[in-house]
Amino acid sequence: MLSLRFPISVEKVPLNVNRSPCxxxxxxxxxxxxxxxxxxxxxxxxxxxxxxxEEDKEVNGRMALTGDLVKLEEPLPSGLRWELMPRHVAVIMxxxxxxxxxxxxxxxxxxxxxxxSLKELVELCGKWGIRILxxxxxxxxxxxxxxxxxxxxMGLFERVIEFELQNFSRExxxxxxxxxxxxxxxxxxxxxxxxECSTKDNSRLHLVVAVSYSGKSDIAQACKSIAHRVRDxxxxxxxxxxxxxxxxxxTSCCEFPCPDLLIRTSxxxxxxxxxxxxxxxxxxxxxxxxWPDFGxxxxxxxxxxxxxxxxxxxxRES
Amino acid sequence: MSSLAIHLLWLLIHLVIxxxxxxLKIANVLESYLISxxxxxxxxxxxxxxxxxxxxxxxxxxxxQINKVIKLVQWLADIGVKHVCLYDxxxxxxxxxxxxxxxxxxxxxxxxxxxxxxxGKKTMSLEFASQSDGKEALAKAANLLLxxxxxxxxxxxxxEEKIFTEAHMTEALxxxxxxxxxxxxxxxxxxxxxxxxxxxxxxxxxxxxxxxPLKSLKYGSLLKAIYKxxxx
Numbered sequence: 001m002l003s004l005r006f007p008i009s010v011e012k013v014p015l016n017v018n019r020s021p022c023x024x025x026x027x028x029x030x031x032x033x034x035x036x037x038x039x040x041x042x043x044x045x046x047x048x049x050x051x052x053x054e055e056d057k058e059v060n061g062r063m064a065l066t067g068d069l070v071k072l073e074e075p076l077p078s079g080l081r082w083e084l085m086p087r088h089v090a091v092i093m094x095x096x097x098x099x100x101x102x103x104x105x106x107x108x109x110x111x112x113x114x115x116x117s118l119k120e121l122v123e124l125c126g127k128w129g130i131r132i133l134x135x136x137x138x139x140x141x142x143x144x145x146x147x148x149x150x151x152x153x154m155g156l157f158e159r160v161i162e163f164e165l166q167n168f169s170r171e172x173x174x175x176x177x178x179x180x181x182x183x184x185x186x187x188x189x190x191x192x193x194x195x196e197c198s199t200k201d202n203s204r205l206h207l208v209v210a211v212s213y214s215g216k217s218d219i220a221q222a223c224k225s226i227a228h229r230v231r232d233x234x235x236x237x238x239x240x241x242x243x244x245x246x247x248x249x250x251t252s253c254c255e256f257p258c259p260d261l262l263i264r265t266s267x268x269x270x271x272x273x274x275x276x277x278x279x280x281x282x283x284x285x286x287x288x289x290x291w292p293d294f295g296x297x298x299x300x301x302x303x304x305x306x307x308x309x310x311x312x313x314x315x316r317e318s
Numbered sequence: 319m320s321s322l323a324i325h326l327l328w329l330l331i332h333l334v335i336x337x338x339x340x341x342l343k344i345a346n347v348l349e350s351y352l353i354s355x356x357x358x359x360x361x362x363x364x365x366x367x368x369x370x371x372x373x374x375x376x377x378x379x380x381x382x383q384i385n386k387v388i389k390l391v392q393w394l395a396d397i398g399v400k401h402v403c404l405y406d407x408x409x410x411x412x413x414x415x416x417x418x419x420x421x422x423x424x425x426x427x428x429x430x431x432x433x434x435x436x437x438g439k440k441t442m443s444l445e446f447a448s449q450s451d452g453k454e455a456l457a458k459a460a461n462l463l464l465x466x467x468x469x470x471x472x473x474x475x476x477x478e479e480k481i482f483t484e485a486h487m488t489e490a491l492x493x494x495x496x497x498x499x500x501x502x503x504x505x506x507x508x509x510x511x512x513x514x515x516x517x518x519x520x521x522x523x524x525x526x527x528x529x530x531p532l533k534s535l536k537y538g539s540l541l542k543a544i545y546k547x548x549x550x
Contacts, residue, residue, distance in 0.1 A: 215518070216484045216522065219487065220483060223464070223487070226460060227463075227467050227482065240460055242454060244457075245456065269526050270525055271522070273523070276518035279518070280452065280453065280515040281512055281514065281515065282512060284511050284512060284513070284526055286526075
């Protein structure tokens, strides 16, 4: 239900981007002089219209603010508060083949349209301060799809990564992959390694692509890794606990391994073996839109839904 | 003057949207009443056989409303669901297991092999789970596999590839007392659309439906959620 804090976002975007924390930004660092607001916006702009970005601090499951000011790249749509933005968003990009079938097109057209949706989402996440975006590109179960479709998808991944690599570097996007890469074509494996190495110092957005990934296999391989560490005398058997397993999961490459928000498109209500361990306390948002139709409006709806709910991470509010 | 006009316009928009949500809520309540009363015929013949295993996640604060939980489980038994798992993060439902079972008819505690033994009978099996059956149990199962691996290694056999498989993990979970089938459908009762740490190993292809807080528990909504699942 709407409250009186229904804000209208600032129309213009006069503010520059400053992703990394600015050491001297104790002072007001907003270039608001060119910020023109209409009378409408003056009447309704609340605290959320301010382009303030402060250091995150978690309080009772919500993000609260302390610290310095940096600049937003783009004002958030109305109803969204930047201090409640999720740090890590995971997406199951489902529905591309169905989208193509409805239009009488081959599945390949659906996947290509899906790439455009992904590019838009990466852009929005970068602009709105989301730190990590994990996307489920190809599951280990997908290997059983028709050979032609699988080959097309592998080719598509290669083309997109090769094409976008320079953009990622320019946009400050760091790429990582999770999943069993040994099943991927050698050329794709090589390209993914190259992409990971060349973007490893980028810090604006961490894009994690799950390819040939299975949540259960992730947990099993974590146990295997722990076995190696015990065998090598690095840890004792008694040290094996939940935290250790989490450290060995594929998502340990991320600053925040557990997603705050999971979005699945196409109306399916399942996790489909994606990040099973990591999604324990994630807000689950199931969108009816097919993946190629998932755009800014749908993403805003998911973020609004996330921000409206109080998440307690299993504890009780005192 | 203009700011007053804008303020009035804002109040008008707020009113329109509030009315819209109010009407939507009334429509949901009405639909639920119609389903419960049997006016909507399509809900009378649900193919419950498609729903082999149902799990219910209850927010720990809501789990204190034991009467509501008992009502929910009895409804599920009356609908004909054969196997139900009740989960709450803090284990409140586990601790209240005896009270819950005492107040239910045709419901028994879950045991391995119930799927076969309860076929054709009216009895429903009920399992209780909590956080300790989730990540904690996976860590214990990992320990078990690790001990097995170390033992085999000490005998000179390197069985690593054969020990750390998904199938062995499933077995190990059963051995530590946290086995159990993968639910077909998971209903979440709580303020947040989140499964609150339900055993991750069992959620691979489970459909997850958020039902809202337990205080707004309605038979019609429950029946509708199960009906929609059986259609798919």
